[in-house]
Amino acid sequence: MDLEGVLQDIRPVAGHVIPIKTVQEARPAEEFGPALDSKFPRDPSQPLSHLRRFAKYPQLSDSIRTAFAQGEPSPHTIFVLISPPLPEKQAIQELLAPFAPAPQPPSQSSTDHTDASTPVPQSAPTPQIHIHTTIIPIQPPLNPSQAEKWTKNLWPVVYNPAAPRATIAPPPQILNRVHESIKPKTGRYLALARKVAAEAEQSGLGRGVGAVVVDPELEDQIVDMYGDGDEFDTHWTDAIVAVAGDARYSRREAGAMSEAEIQLGPGPNPNAKVYNSDMEGGPELHALMRAAELIACKRRGEVPSAEMMVRPLEGHFLAQSETKKVSEEKDEGESTVSAPPEKYQRTDEGGRAVPVSKQDEPVPRIRSRSQGGYLCTDLDVYLTHEPCVCCSMGMLLSRFRAVVFPRQGRMVTGGLASTPVAGPVADGEDEGVELEGQPERMYYGLHWRKELNWRALGFEFIEDEPVEPAAYDEVDYHA
Incomplete structure (x- = not known):
């Protein structure tokens, strides 16, 4: 032969x-996105430093803005991202209520002689906490254009060139x-x-x-x-x-x-x-x-x-x-190719590389x-x-x-x-x-x-x- x-x-x-x-690139984001989807619990150790924790209304994506039927909220409104695993909705509302400004009480009529300083706990309006679910990217963006796209369509993200991208792909x-x-x-x-x-x-x-x-x-x-x-x-x-x-x-x-x-x-x-x-x-x-x-x-x-x-x-x-x-x-005299880098081997002499x-x-x-x-x-x-x-x-x-x-x-x-x-x-x-x-x-x-x-x-x-x-x-x- x-x-x-x-x-x-x-x-x-x-x-x-x-x-x-x-596998990180091929896995569909929808399996992890819905914030309240109990069938796909998020890994608590998953780093989410690329996501903004707080955002104002102009920074939100169009999909989140459409959830507000009453139009643009107050400029003082802050949106907080709570990543999974999530507690019950009522527990979240009770937790955030003390930090929300109380709604203004109805105006007093001219014939109302009630002392406005008198506390009326039974009739005091309760702060209303609106909770919405959305899809978030669990991995950091790979480039500025991807960060901009995710911010526009999902949730505000931050692009960090020094992020450990190698954990996702080469x-x-x-x-x-x-x-x-x-x-x-x-x-x-x-x-x-x-x-x-x-x-x-x-x-x-x-x-x-x-x-x-x-x-x-x-x-x-x-x-x-x-x-x-x-x-x-x-x-x-x-x-x-x-x-x-x-x-x-x-x-x-x-x-x-x-x-x-x-x-x-x-x-x-x-x-x-x-x-x-x-x-x-x-x-x-x-x-x-x-x-x-x-x-x-x-x-x-x-x-x-x-x-x-x-x-x-x-x-x-x-x-x-x-x-x-x-x-x-x-021949040595005719060789024009540079020698490859020297290879090193470990020895028993104090671990010195030879x-x-x-x-x-x-x-x-x-x-x-x-x-x-x-x-x-x-x-x-x-x-x-x-x-x-x-x-x-x-x-x-x-x-x-x-x-x-x-x-x-x-x-x-x-x-x-x-x-x-x-x-x-x-x-x-x-x-x-x-x-x-x-x-x-x-x-x-x-x-x-x-x-x-x-x-x-x-x-x-x-x-x-x-x-x-x-x-x-x-x-x-x-x-």
Whole structure:
């Protein structure tokens, strides 16, 4: 099998990349907005510092103003925002009544000789507290225009550029920088991931799921050295540090043969036609976790065991990882590429960070632990399918920089997306179209979930040409 020829024949998939919506962005505000809706209690710890606590009538939105049938109130009237959870309406009125000015008593007639200073508690008018419910934004605005829109339509808000926006979605500067970095090359890596997936499927060892791990630092070196023209077309695979396909049918249980070994001859495994949890192996045999394990083996200076069932494409890039980095392929006198920032490793000598200079020894594509390599830090992974919950958490702990998968590969069992599986469309909007007859539900949405220390940027690839909705007609399984 001429692997070099296979790689050169790969043609990029045409399409464009969009960021994955986080669960905070995808969750509809109506679920939290009505102030007295007891079915959706607000989190008492939710910070609402972006909302004005007090407001005057001219500052209110049109929707709140229309609630006053008697027209504009007194200029001295102050509107107070009381955020949920709320007590009973009567309790609020009793609480605020002492702070409200008492209504003016009716004027005395000329024939009334009653002493006006005499208190008449029974007939004294009670201050009237009007309570209205409204919808408020629970997250701070992301820009001044959004703050202005929310103030006009909901409740007066304040835009603070220093607010911790990263709890809602990735910071725009980082997101845009990574998006621009991966956009030109995503089609190539996804095309290779499909080749790896096909190899995994035809081997009978797993389902048709593939992963390609890329070092963006090597990408930059290739572009600096060869440009992004025809020369790059020849060297684009030099930035790949590992590929891996699914191998869920390769596990041996209690010394018995694996499902792949039971099958006679090459070709897709018959178990792939259905979903049987007893035949699916574990998440460590999924493509993403196998790619992380291959990289971990190189970090530790080990050789992958025979149980890993390394296939030709996987072995090819595993061997390539031993070669020097792109910037070292030129002679020292001819090199025009600046050295990458020094990597640091922790030592036992008082926790002192020791720089590892590439002048000491040639640095391979996958640095060992002694050379500063650590997990999958700052690497990008391209997948044919949305990873399952276990793999998504493994990706989080492995410290990848970015993850990209095609919208066609969105899975109902996937762990990243926050919106329902959508039919592939040639635009950037995800309407969250559910399959007909299926109940609408929220998906796991681990991507940038504020409860997690999430840092991997998630992207979806939308193909330009119409594609078959493979996520619909396949058996639901965990990728």
